Amino acid sequence: xxxxKGLTKTYETPEGPAHAVKGIDFEVGEGEFYxxxxxxxxxxxxxxxxxxxxxxxxxxxxxxxxxxxxxPSDNLFAPTHHRNIxxxxxxxxxxxxxxxFNNVGYPLQVRKPRPPKAEINDLVMNxxxxxxxxxxxxxxxxxxxxxxxxxxxxxRALVRRPQLLLLDEPLSxxxxxxxxxxxxxxxxxxxxxxxxxxxxxHDQSEALSMSDRVAVMSDGLIVQEDEPRAIYGKPVNExxxxxxxxxxxxxxxVAERTGDDKGVVIIDDDVGxxxxxLSNGLAAGDALQIVxxxxxxxxxxxxxxxxxxxxxxxxxxxxxQGGYAECFVHVGAIRVRCIVHQSLxxxxxxxxxxxxxxxHCVIFSGNT
Amino acid sequence: xxxxxxxxxxxRGGDLGLGGILALGTAVVAALYFISAxxxxxxxxxxxxxxxxxxxxxxxxxxLGHFSEVYTNPVLYKEIIPQTFVFAFGAVTFSFIIAFTLxxxxxxxxxxxxxxxxxxILFPLLVPTLMLGIAxxxxxGPNAGWINQGIRFIFGVEAGGGPFNIFSMGGLIMTQGAxxxxxxxxxxxxxxxxxxxxxxxxxxxxxxxxxxxxxRVTIPILRPGILAPxxxxxxxxxxxxxxxxxxxLPARINVFAIRIxxxxxxxxxxxxxxxxxxLALPFLGIGILLLLAYNHMIKRADSFVTVTGKGYRPERFxxxxxKWPSLIFVGVFLSFAAILPALVLLWTSLFGFNAxxxxxxxxxxxxxxxxxxxxxxxxxxxxNTFVVAGGSAVIVTLIGAMLAWILVRTKMPGRSxxxxxxxxxxxxxxxxxxxxxxxxxxxxxIGVYGTVWVLILAYSxxxxxxxxxxxxxxxxxxxxxxxxxxxxGGTWLTTVRRIVxxxxxxxxxxxxxxxxxxGFREFTxxxxxxxxxxxxxxxxxxxxxxxxxxxxxxxVGVLIIIFVIPIIFLMRQFLLPKTE
Numbered sequence: 020x021x022x023x024k025g026l027t028k029t030y031e032t033p034e035g036p037a038h039a040v041k042g043i044d045f046e047v048g049e050g051e052f053y054x055x056x057x058x059x060x061x062x063x064x065x066x067x068x069x070x071x072x073x074x075x076x077x078x079x080x081x082x083x084x085x086x087x088x089x090x091p092s093d094n095l096f097a098p099t100h101h102r103n104i105x106x107x108x109x110x111x112x113x114x115x116x117x118x119x120f121n122n123v124g125y126p127l128q129v130r131k132p133r134p135p136k137a138e139i140n141d142l143v144m145n146x147x148x149x150x151x152x153x154x155x156x157x158x159x160x161x162x163x164x165x166x167x168x169x170x171x172x173x174x175r176a177l178v179r180r181p182q183l184l185l186l187d188e189p190l191s192x193x194x195x196x197x198x199x200x201x202x203x204x205x206x207x208x209x210x211x212x213x214x215x216x217x218x219x220x221h222d223q224s225e226a227l228s229m230s231d232r233v234a235v236m237s238d239g240l241i242v243q244e245d246e247p248r249a250i251y252g253k254p255v256n257e258x259x260x261x262x263x264x265x266x267x268x269x270x271x272x273v274a275e276r277t278g279d280d281k282g283v284v285i286i287d288d289d290v291g292x293x294x295x296x297l298s299n300g301l302a303a304g305d306a307l308q309i310v311x312x313x314x315x316x317x318x319x320x321x322x323x324x325x326x327x328x329x330x331x332x333x334x335x336x337x338x339x340q341g342g343y344a345e346c347f348v349h350v351g352a353i354r355v356r357c358i359v360h361q362s363l364x365x366x367x368x369x370x371x372x373x374x375x376x377x378x379h380c381v382i383f384s385g386n387t
Numbered sequence: 388x389x390x391x392x393x394x395x396x397x398x399r400g401g402d403l404g405l406g407g408i409l410a411l412g413t414a415v416v417a418a419l420y421f422i423s424a425x426x427x428x429x430x431x432x433x434x435x436x437x438x439x440x441x442x443x444x445x446x447x448x449x450x451l452g453h454f455s456e457v458y459t460n461p462v463l464y465k466e467i468i469p470q471t472f473v474f475a476f477g478a479v480t481f482s483f484i485i486a487f488t489l490x491x492x493x494x495x496x497x498x499x500x501x502x503x504x505x506x507x508i509l510f511p512l513l514v515p516t517l518m519l520g521i522a523x524x525x526x527x528g529p530n531a532g533w534i535n536q537g538i539r540f541i542f543g544v545e546a547g548g549g550p551f552n553i554f555s556m557g558g559l560i561m562t563q564g565a566x567x568x569x570x571x572x573x574x575x576x577x578x579x580x581x582x583x584x585x586x587x588x589x590x591x592x593x594x595x596x597x598x599x600x601x602x603r604v605t606i607p608i609l610r611p612g613i614l615a616p617x618x619x620x621x622x623x624x625x626x627x628x629x630x631x632x633x634x635x636l637p638a639r640i641n642v643f644a645i646r647i648x649x650x651x652x653x654x655x656x657x658x659x660x661x662x663x664x665x666l667a668l669p670f671l672g673i674g675i676l677l678l679l680a681y682n683h684m685i686k687r688a689d690s691f692v693t694v695t696g697k698g699y700r701p702e703r704f705x706x707x708x709x710k711w712p713s714l715i716f717v718g719v720f721l722s723f724a725a726i727l728p729a730l731v732l733l734w735t736s737l738f739g740f741n742a743x744x745x746x747x748x749x750x751x752x753x754x755x756x757x758x759x760x761x762x763x764x765x766x767x768x769x770x771n772t773f774v775v776a777g778g779s780a781v782i783v784t785l786i787g788a789m790l791a792w793i794l795v796r797t798k799m800p801g802r803s804x805x806x807x808x809x810x811x812x813x814x815x816x817x818x819x820x821x822x823x824x825x826x827x828x829x830x831x832x833i834g835v836y837g838t839v840w841v842l843i844l845a846y847s848x849x850x851x852x853x854x855x856x857x858x859x860x861x862x863x864x865x866x867x868x869x870x871x872x873x874x875x876g877g878t879w880l881t882t883v884r885r886i887v888x889x890x891x892x893x894x895x896x897x898x899x900x901x902x903x904x905x906g907f908r909e910f911t912x913x914x915x916x917x918x919x920x921x922x923x924x925x926x927x928x929x930x931x932x933x934x935x936x937x938x939x940x941x942x943v944g945v946l947i948i949i950f951v952i953p954i955i956f957l958m959r960q961f962l963l964p965k966t967e
Contacts, residue, residue, distance in 0.1 A: 073588050099591035100600075106592035112585035115690065116607040126593035129603070161690050172589075179594065 020215045021047040021070065021183055025079035028065050039065040041239035042079065047215055047232075054218040056226040057236035058262065063219045064187055066236075070217065071106055071185055072099035084182050105176030105214075106185040109192065111168040113160045119171055120156040123147060126179040146174040149208065166197045173205065177212065184209065184216045190225060202229065223263045227251060235259050256383060260310045267316075267355050269293075269309040273301050281377070284309065290351035291330045295380040308383040315379035316357035318346060319372050320365050328377065330355075334369045348373060407879035414789035415805065421786075421848045422812050425823030426671070432826045433664035442660050443830040453665035462641070463666075471642040474559060474631070475624035479571075481564030483617060485720055486571035492713055494579045497703040499710075504717055506955060510725035512569035513951045513958075515908040515925040518944045520633040521932050522728030523562050525735060525941075527553035533731060554638040563630045565724045571620050578612030578688070597704075611688035618681045619813075622674055626816030628911045633932075643670055644818040644911075651822060651915065660826055667819045674814030682810070729948055735941035755942040764919075765927065769946075771839050772923040775913075776906030779846035784899045787853030788891065792883075794854070795861045796869070806854070813851035820848055821915030837918035845912050849905060853898035860894030861887075900957050907954070924950075 028040040040062040047053040055063040068074040070081055072088065075096055081089040083104070088097040105126075114122055124143045127134055134142075147153040150170035155163060163171065169189060176184060189205070190198045206229045209216050220226055226233045227247040234244040235258075243255045254260035257268060271284040274292065282297040284307065295309060323329060332350035337359075344363065348355045348371055357373060365371055403411070428442075435442035436450035457463065492498045493505055511519055526534050529552040538550055552558060586608060590600040628644040635642060643666070650663035706713055736755050738747045759765045790809055794802050815823075824845035828836045835841045868890065872882040888895070910925035917926055924947055931940035 071588075071592055073591070098597075099588070100594050100596050103594075104592055106589065108585040108589055110583055110585050112583065112589035114586055114589070114604060114608065116610070125590070125595070125603075129590075129593060129595040129599050175589070175593065185592075 020049045020051070020084055021053075021217065022082045023066070023070065023079065024081075026066060026069060026076050026081065027078035028062070028069055028074060029077050038239055040069070040076075043236075043239075043241050045234055045241060045244060047217060050213045050215055052209060052216045052218065052229060052231045054220060054226045054230040054233045055236055056220055056223065056233050056262075058221055061236040062239040063221075063236050067185055067187055067217060067219045070183075071104060072097060072102050103179075103182045104185055105179065105181035105183070107169075107172045107176050107187065107189045109188040111165075111172040111189075111192070113163075113168045113171055115159075115161050117160055118156070119147070119152060119158050119160060119163065122160055122171055123174045123178050126175060130179065142178055143174075146178040147171075149177070150174045150204075165193055166201060169193065169201055170204075173208070177214070182215065184214045186216065186218045188220055190220070190222070205229070227263070235262065237262075253381060254310065257308060257310070260381065265313055265356060267311045267313065267357075269311065269353060269355075271307055271309060273297065273303050273305045273307060275303050276301075286351075286353065288352040290353055293330070293375070293380065294328050294377050295382055296377050298382055298384070301382070301384055306385055308385070310381040310383065311355075311375055311379060313345070313356045314358040315375060316355065317374045318348070318357050318359045318363065319374075320363065320369060322372055323374065328374050330373045332371055332373060334365045334367050334371050336367060337363075337365055346371070403879045407883070410880070410883075411789055411793060414786045415793070417782075418786050418790055418805070418809060418850055421844070422808055422815075422850070425820065425827045425845070425848070426815070428827040428830065429664045429667060429819065429823040432660055433668060434661070436661050441829060442664075442826060450661075453659075453661040457662055457665045466641045467643050467646050470556075470640055471625060473556065474563065474635070474640065474642055475621055475627075477556070477560035478563035478567060478624045478627075479617060479620045481560055482567035482571050482620065485564070486568045486575055487613070488716065489568070489720065490572050490575035490579055492717065494576050495704050496706050496713070498706060498713055498717070504721070506959065507721050507725050508572055509569045509955075509958070510729075511566050512573075513904055513908065513954060514944075514947055515910050515928065516566050516627075516629040517633060517910045517925055517929055518732070518947055519566055519724075519728055520562065520630050521928070521940060521944065522731050524553060524633065525731045525740065525937075526727060527551045527558065529554065531740070553634055556638065556640060559630060559635045559638065559640055562634055563624060563627060565720075566630065567620055567624060568720070568724065570623065571616055574616035574619070575613065578609055578616070581612065582608060611684050615681055615684035615688055618677055618684060622677045622681075622814055625673070626670070626818065628816070628818050644816060647818050647822060648911075648915070651825075660822075663822055664826065667822060670816065671814070671819065674816075675811065678811060678814045729945075732941045732944040732948070736938055736945050740937045740941075752938075755936075755938040759939060759942055759946075764922065765943075767920070768922045768924050768927045769950075771842070771921055772907060772925075775839055775842045775846060775921075775923060776903050776909075778843040779906050780899050780902035782843070782847045783849060783902050784853050784857075784895055786847075787850045787898060788857045788888075788895055790850060790854045791857035791861050792887070795858055796866065809850040809854045811851070812848050815848060817909065817911035818915070820845060821912040824912070825915055836916075837920060839921045841916055842913055842921055842923070845916060846906050846909060849902065852901060856894045856898045856901075857891060860891045864890050900954070904954060904958070907951075 023046075024044050025042050026040055026044075027038075027042050030037045030039055043062075043066065045053070055066060057063045065074060069076045069089065070083075076089055076091055078091055079089075080087060080092075083102060087093075087095055088102055089095060114125070117125070120143055121128075123146055124139050127139045127142060144153060144156070147156055150173055152167060152170050152174060155167065155171075160168070160171070169192075172189070186205075190201055193201055202225055209229075218226075218229065227250075230247055232244065233247055233250050234241045235250065236242065237258055243250055243259050245253075250259065251263050254263065254266075257266075260266040260268070269286055269290075271286040271293070274283040274285045276282045276297060277294075280296050280298075282295060282301070284293050284295055285291075286293065286309075293309065301307060322331075330350045332348040332355065335347040335349050335354065338345040338347075339361065342361055344359050344361050346357050346359045346363070346365070348357065350373070355373060432442035433453055434449050434451065435447045436452050437447070441447065489504075489508060493501050493508075498504070524532070526532050529535060529549055532551065532553065535549060535551055553562065582605075587600050587604055590604045591597070595603065626644055627642070628648065631640065631642045631645045632648070636645060647663045647666050650666065651658045651660070653659070737751050737753070739750070739752070741747060787809070790805065793799055794806050799805075824841065825836075828841050828844070835844065864887070869882055869886060872886045873879075877885065908925065909923070910929065913921065913923045913926050914929065922930075924943060928940055928943045928947070931937075931943060
């Protein structure tokens with residue numbers, strides 16, 4: 020449905036060219052919810068703006084529904100208003116001189132030929148109903164709240180039934196509670212109308228909860244592209260691992276391979292040993308990094324009978340969070356963060372035993 | 388003291404301390420004095436007569452005579468009011484069309500040399516309008532004007548005048564319009580910049596073409612931001628004095644500022660202070676009304692500035708085949724408003740007043756400059772100009788900054804009145820300010836009349852710009868930055884000195900530079916208050932022009948331009964937004 024090939028965008032700045040997007044490829048299927056996730060400055064918004072036609076790419080090819088909309092090498096560029104898209108801006112961009120109805124009706128009013136008034140009216144009211152704003156149709160745009168502006172912006176983006184919906188950090192201007200609520204509404208709405216959606220965000224929980232697939236971007240490139248579970252569970256490098264959620268990163272060296280894909284790792288500074296699943300190519304003596312999510316570590320205050328994959332440590336701090344507690348543990352020279360059930364009673368200085376399933380240890384070769 | 392302290396109560400956090408109360412109290416009193424004392428004298432004077440006496444002489448009495456005389460005179464209704472209106476309306480319309488085109492070209496298109504164009508457009512704002520007026524007379528005088536001679540030469544017309552006659556309502560409107568362009572341009576570029584670019588992008592993403600977007604989104608959103616500057620420009624055009632004096636008067640155009648001036652300096656009789664004051668009052672009233680309308684518009688414009696996004700600048704509009712027509716438009720305006728006036732003055736100062744020709748080149752003469760540099764009066768005028776402009780800039784900026792602090796950070800009762808009075812100063816025409824200062828200091832026996840001090844006092848009433856600039860600067864400073872200083876044990880004065888002033892540095896510098904420029908180009912006030920000792924450059928320029936010492940007048944003009952060049956750099960540093 021949406022296809023991006025070799026997309027490159029370079030800005031001329033007084034300090035020399037800035038490479039915002041360095042040749043990225045991805046495909047979004049019909050009805051798919053696809054997210055570009057990354058820190059600010061990674062090129063995700065520039066990519067979205069190139070797809071919208073608000074920026075001209077320097078190289079590559081963008082096509083929407085099989086139609087090429089930008090291909091600099093052939094001098095092809097369809098301006099934004101010739102692309103059948105709907106877009107929600109980070110600032111919502113609700114026009115202050117129009118009321119809610121006319122903000123939403125605008126895409127239909129400027130269509131050529133202009134649809135009959137009754138039809139516009141029906142479509143607008145229908146869109147406003149979908150976002151729960153039908154009662155506000157006559158309200159001036161300057162008199163509605165941030166969350167309401169967001170809904171109006173969404174209604175405006177959907178009212179002309181575009182082929183592609185582009186969402187540029189639509190939740191980032193809302194406060195935390197409203198953001199949560201709007202995220203769920205947005206997710207349900209998009210799922211209901213099954214529109215192909217490209218979503219840009221720096222918020223990992225938005226990306227993981229809403230998307231069919233996520234592309235993690237860094238420094239103008241896509242670092243990893245996969246389904247949310249795979250991205251979270253099997254990050255390809257330390258950047259992805261730490262950008263999505265919290266991760267314990269443990270440096271070590273392979274001691275021996277004990278099977279086809281099994282091995283024993285000695286953690287640096289003689290902290291202890293861990294059994295892990297080794298990717299191919301790693302041999303005894305190779306340096307590596309082990310990534311373990313805090314919630315994958317099991318902690319007990321009594322020494323377990325089974326001694327495999329157990330590390331003994333000392334509690335530094337137990338942070339009670341309500342349903343769970345966050346526990347910082349000293350294991351030799353390293354500090355490990357783990358999530359424990361709220362029933363675990365421990366105070367700083369207590370001994371604690373940590374265990375981790377080899378399945379949950381993600382291995383990157385080399386360490387820093 | 389307790390009363391003043393009570394005025395500032397209601398403020399959370401640190402105590403002002405004695406120093407703070409004194410500083411703020413002085414600022415309030417000074418601001419009220421600089422604005423209200425002259426105006427009160429003006430109002431009182433309009434009721435004092437008879438006409439051959441100073442208003443507050445012992446023998447003077449209360450009278451309504453001035454009002455009946457001024458307002459029963461049909462000239463007021465047949466000439467002054469309609470001509471002032473036609474003049475102001477025409478000049479604003481003309482300047483808006485040019486300024487909007489220029490602002491749009493510089494802000495939104497890929498026209499080359501934007502920074503250079505931006506700077507040159509501001510030229511008329513920096514020099515006395517009188518100087519431009521003289522240059523334009525040299526260019527468009529019906530008989531000897533360069534441009535007229537050039538056109539007659541090209542078409543082989545030997546005798547007669549024309550085709551342009553600058554001494555006409557059309558000429559006055561065009562020249563005043565051009566002189567107003569920089570002011571309107573600055574306000575319009577600010578409006579263009581404050582618009583969130585995603586508002587236009589959202590229109591494109593809705594399927595609207597660029598033309599549709601321009602008319603259905605850009606223009607309506609900018610409308611309040613455009614109308615507000617137009618109201619202000621109208622007010623300023625209405626009270627203009629310089630061009631009506633040099634261009635309007637020979638054409639027998641009688642606008643109100645001129646009328647007031649000639650009540651004060653009639654060719655034959657004694658000055659009639661009361662009548663001038665009576666004539667001035669309704670124009671102050673119109674000024675207040677226009678300013679109220681302006682305030683209303685600005686509030687609406689501000690409500691239109693919605694949440695801004697990441698500050699993506701919109702892609703500049705590609706001019707393509709329109710590049711050359713646009714450059715020609717800009718070039719013609721800049722030649723008319725900046726380049727040719729500078730050249731015509733330079734030429735006239737060196738070669739006398741005749742159209743340029745190769746033959747004239749051999750007659751180069753530096754006599755006008757040599758004569759100027761031999762006159763004590765000239766040196767004194769240069770010194771006076773800088774002392775008066777600099778002194779009033781410092782006074783007004785300091786007071787304005789403190790007013791801004793009171794307005795933003797205290798809950799002092801009556802601060803909205805203070806705000807309005809300070810803002811109202813922008814609606815006081817120079818003619819009236821000069822007249823009011825004259826009446827006040829003629830009647831007060833403190834011996835400043837006729838000195839440079841009276842000029843500094845008279846100039847120091849323009850609190851509007853500096854208060855607004857500093858207020859905007861302060862609002863961006865989070866209150867906690869000050870509270871942190873109190874929490875660290877700083878007194879109010881320490882906090883202001885170590886935290887507030889340094890952080891407000893940019894807006895304070897900006898208002899200082901701006902006020903210096905305003906003072907540097909001032910002509911009307913020093914003309915009204917002129918004595919042998921307190922002449923400034925613009926007044927010297929006028930006297931030379933009036934005496935038809937044209938080369939010397941031109942030489943003064945050239946020297947003014949030379950003085951202005953460093954100011955341009957200061958201004959680029961502190962005043963102008965950086966264009967990328």
